[in-house]
Amino acid sequence: MSHQWSTEDFCNELEHVSKLLEARPGSQVGKAALETLKQRLHGVTSWTPSALSGLYEKVTEANLPESLKDDVMNEMDALSASGQSGLQLSQRPQSLHNLPPYLTSNDWLALEQGSNVDGQRVICERLKSLGMRSMKEDTKRSAMGVLLHVLVNLQHQPMPSPWAIYWMVQDLTKTFGHCANNDLPGLKVYPLSPSQLTAAFKEKAYGIEQPALMNVSLAAIYPKIPLRSTSNLLTGIPKPQRSAPAPQAALADGGFQEKMEKFIDQYNEDKEKAELKQKAGGSGGTRLALQDVPSPASAAQPLALPNAPPLPCAPHQVNDKPGLEDFEQMAHDALSSKKTRKVMKRPAASSASCSNGQEKKKTVKKDNASTPKVFGCCRCRGNPKGCEKCRSPGFKGQRFNGRHEWNDMAAKKGWK
Known part of the structure; x- marks a missing residue:
């Protein structure tokens, strides 16, 4: 440094x-x-x-x-006489590149225990107390780095999406504009550590408090902060509609926890209605038949006096509502039951259809074998393969079905 x-x-x-x-x-x-x-x-x-x-x-x-x-x-x-002096009061953006050492112990405690909105207010009030009037981009990046460090590393929440971080930057800018200014003349560029400030400046900025001088490395978080809408981190990601500022726990999961709680409440209400309907359907006839008949116990009881204290009621047992772990166990049981089911196999083909197909193939082979092509003639002496003369489609001479037919004819005619 x-x-x-x-x-x-x-x-x-x-x-x-x-x-x-x-x-x-x-x-x-x-x-x-x-x-x-x-x-x-x-x-x-x-x-x-x-x-x-x-x-x-x-x-x-x-x-x-x-x-x-x-x-x-x-x-x-x-x-x-230079215009670069810190004594010049102007609305030009001021640079504070390293914000963590400037925060006090109470600031860190409020950041860790509060929500994201409370954290933005704490950081903006601290910047205003240091005499800052306008934030430069590196100041916004340092402030957002502190907020994301608290969210991820101290509160153990997931990292928000790029669009959620961009909206957090816009909320931080609006919160900074609504905070009251301090009478302390600010600096154009603040040093890396508040220990390099003068004692009079620190007394006006902090009062009875002192900066905690905590060194936190935010280098891994800075590349994930889109400060402008044209940032490369937002390209290729569809811009979701922002109806209202998202709560701290729902920045990254899209309100999954809130939807799960609503689903559990609706499930419990439907279950209670089904149980009441089942009880009313099972015992409705007997209640209608016996509703006008006094029971022996009620007939034997004396009438209650006007000023007598009310009798203690029997405790009503309320079924515990199933929680998130019960739903996870039910889903696990359903998956395990699917794995244990017997896999259905394709039925084998019937023997009759297989035999008919084989017979058809055999008959086709026999028909083809019964009518072989014959090419033998007198020139090739009944050669089954034939010659150029008998292979011609326009051949009209005598054909022999093998050498034996030609030998018989040659013996009859005395050919050698």
């Missing part, structure tokens, strides 16, 4: 530079150290009048050549 120099640091550094130039007047090391000191003077943007007056006194008392004193004085005059 970079260190921001205070007025005491500049005064001590100026004393060391003057001693170095006094010991080695012609050395370039002392002049280079003085130039570095002047550059560091320009790096601080929150010079107060008390700090500048103290630095003027140190330069006047330092054992430096007059030319070097005038050079340092001119640099300080340029600082006091």
Whole structure:
């Protein structure tokens, strides 16, 4: 973490530079150290009048050549006339990059125990107490990082969706605008730690409290915060309708817990109505028949006196309503019963249909085998494969069904 120099640091550094130039007047090391000191003077943007007056006194008392004193004085005059001073009151956005160290112990306790709306109010009031009038984007990112850190790591809630985080940023901006301003003049850029602020500034900002100086790493949360509607985190995600600000527990689950509670209440009401209807249907006839007949116990009881205390009523047993665990057990039992069911198999084909099919195939084969194609002729001497002459579709000569027919004809005619 970079260190921001205070007025005491500049005064001590100026004393060391003057001693170095006094010991080695012609050395370039002392002049280079003085130039570095002047550059560091320009790096601080929150010079107060008390700090500048103290630095003027140190330069006047330092054992430096007059030319070097005038050079340092001119640099300080340029600082006091610069528009970058923290004394300038303007509505330009102010930057506070590291918010966790600025929160007090009571702030952290309220963030952990309260809701998301309460957390936004606590952070905005703390920023207003520090003299902030307008938040820069890094200030909004740091504030949202603290809220998400409390939600996920301290309250153990799931991370909200990108659109829910974007709406939380808009709510934070509105809450900041409705908080009252503090009379403390704010800074354009706040240091990384409140320990670098002056004692007078901290007394006006915190009063009797003190910042907790808690260091919390929010680097893993910052990339998940969409500050604008054109953020890459929101591209490709359909924008849901926002009817009302979502409660803290329903930011990520879409109100699942609330819907589950309504379902349980409706289920219990339907169950009670069904039980009452069943009891009325089972004992309705006997009640109608015996409603005018006094029972022996009621006839033997004496009449109650007007001023007598009422008799104690028998305790009415109320069935406990099933909770979420009971519904989970019922769903588990239903799934396990499905697994134990016997799997239905496809019935096998009947033997009659199989035999008919096989017979048809056999008959087709026999028909094809009974009428073979014959190509034998006198030229190929009854060769079953035939020759070019008898294979021709236009052949009109005599065909032989194998070599034996040709041999019989050749024997009859005396061919060799």
